[in-house]
Amino acid sequence: MKKVTADGTATVSFYDLGAKSGSTAAKSKVLNKFYKRGEFAASSRGHTAEIAASTYKLYIAAYTFHMIHENAFTFNDTSKSSFEQMIVDSLNDFADDHLETWGMSNVDAYLKKQGWYSPVFLESRPAQTTALSLTSALKDLHDGSGPYQNKSERKWLLSLMGKQIYRKGIPTGAKEAKAGTTVTDKVGFYDDENNDAGIVTLPNGEQYILVVMTHGHEQTGLSGFPRIAKIAKHVQQIVYSDSLTKGLK
Template sequence: MTAYLKKVTADGTATVSFYDLGAKSGSSAAKSKVMRQFYKRGEFATSARGHTAEVAASTYKIFIAAYTFHMIHENAFTFDATSQASFEQMIVNSMNDFADDHLEAWGMTNVDAYLQKQGWYNPVFVANQDAETTALSLTSALRDLHDGTGPFQNKAERKWLLSLMGKQVYRTGIPAGVKEAKAGTTVTDKVGFIDDTNNDAGIVTLPNGEQYILVVMTHGHGQSGFSGFPRIAKIAEHVQKIVYGSKLTRDLN
């Protein structure tokens, strides 16, 4: 895995982070003693250029969601019908209205200070610059989301956000790639795209219940619009086959 990720990031136009979460509670993988032994959480975690700051594009909206929930629990924000619909559009359709309006209202430095407290890359938001983050920071945020820790401790908020990410409409990156690797694999993710940047950050669940986080950030290669997402899909397909390939798991059992 490490050799593969070094290869696909060697030209400096991609960063990748992988973190294996172990098996979903109650799944067939969780009930398999052999799978539990060989697929312990974090056993294969690795990254390539994972600490390198890249243009976040709309993956930064994971951080906006985190700060929104923080503000709710500080009694400093309450959803109404309009803001709730705008938040949902931010995740599902990657619309900018909620993030733009609330970054202005809350202040970039305040949001950055909160993200820094979570141990995430900082600053994400700088005036008159594209938002930046790292693949490892997105991985850390998704770990908190999966685990219900940090900003995502409220079960209802966590369930809602995961549901929205599962319905986001841009699915030619990680979702397409992992389905090529194994039919029935599902993904809750947030994409980002701006200029030549195409990013995807998601939580992946295999049919047997194994779960992992994958973040792929790309630019260059003449990308525009969504043309880089097939590149992300190919990386995702290979990552899943390397770690969870059917021959490997069959041999273990």
């Protein structure tokens, strides 16, 4: 991680979630011994604020669920479709409309209350956040804690993230590291910023969170996502390679 972030154009955060309940890994005494949740966690430049691009939509989703629980918002067919497009296609309509309605300062205050980076939203600059803050939000999503305590809402959001269409970053790298690996993630791209934040599940049930935020390197459009894929592949191979896990006793 220090190597790939050394030039200051990337931030990376990794957190091992342990084994998925009922999985092959969960039934392995050896893997449970060495891969306890949180046993492996690392970041480089993880506290450095970067332009969030559309990864901030994870925060919009969290605040939306909060507003539902406060009886201050109810989905209709139009808003539900717009929310889905925000996650799957990374369209901006839902986020823009509701940030204006709810107010940036109110959303930021809620994010701060969750212990996440704040302020994400200011009129004077693009939305920004940190890799560690996105990691924390994904932990809550995985665990069903914080704003994600409603099981149906949590399941819905995870399913949308699993169907999001920009899959050349972490999903590609994770599958290259191990065939059959699945990823539920949210990407972001803005000018030369290419970001990806996801929950990764290996075929044996081991799970981890990875957030990679990149800029520079003459990136344009989506051209930085192969760089993210390379980082994801290397991280997964380092921590979960078959040669490593087979040697554990």
